[in-house]
Amino acid sequence: MDDKKLRELLPMAKKKDERATHELFRDLIYPVSGKSLASWKFDPGTHADLVQDAAINVLKGLPEFRGKTVGEIQSFVWIVGKRVAIDYIKKKGKKPEEIPLDELCMTSNNGVWLSHNGDDPSVPIETEDLIRKALNELERQRPDCLKTLTRIVTECESIRELAKKIGRTGGATRVHLHGCRKRFKAILKRLSG
Known part of the structure; x- marks a missing residue:
């Protein structure tokens, strides 16, 4: 997704337009939420729940969001994802194992290059x-x-x-x-x- 497309979709998504919300969620919010949680080893079910919680919090915060670029919304989504994970860790009282940066860089994309629009690198392009x-x-x-x-x-x-x-x-x-x-x-x- 580019800045022009984002500027087109964002006002509609803020007004709860389903098509715009769906497109933003699919192409930007969901993949970035998943990446923001990649530095911790959560079990798959917990990881999926946290990604969904982060995405829901982002969508709830869209009406107040003032950014106009893909980079700004990616930062917003990233911060929300990290906050959701930190809140979960505090609630559980036990921090999951962190993935070392070297390992994260070498294994996080499973051999698939990052695409230009921020798709989840752990999901193959074909999927x-x-x-x-x-x-x-x-x-x-x-x-x-x-x-x-x-x-x-x-x-x-x-x-x-x-x-x-x-x-x-x-x-x-x-x-x-x-x-x-x-x-x-x-x-x-x-x-x-």
Whole structure:
């Protein structure tokens, strides 16, 4: 993502435009959140939860964000990610093992070069492309599913909150969300061969 695209998306995302929020989340917020936590050895589940918490905090802070460049938002996301990790460490009272800088530099990208837009280097380019294709196909087939999945990741912390936003009961929301996840997984499986 370049500065021009960011300047285009940021005002819309601040006004809670789902498309702009989804694009910012996918291309900038999520990958940088993951990188900001890479210096500690968290178990995979905890790491995923912390990345999600950081991304949610960034999205909640977007209306007050005043930066205009990709570098400024990356710094903002990085700082939020570090704060989330530090808060988690303080709460648990036990610091996870830190990865030495030399090891981090040599192994963090698993042989994949950093891309120009800050994508997560631990995810191979082919996987990123596959996920993007699957999201595009999901949008063509079931735009409501893409909206639901985007909302649960970016805006809502619970099924109850999502149900209120989409005007359904909790049970109907669970069924809808399960169907959307199932459809997305089927698309991914088909595209991956």
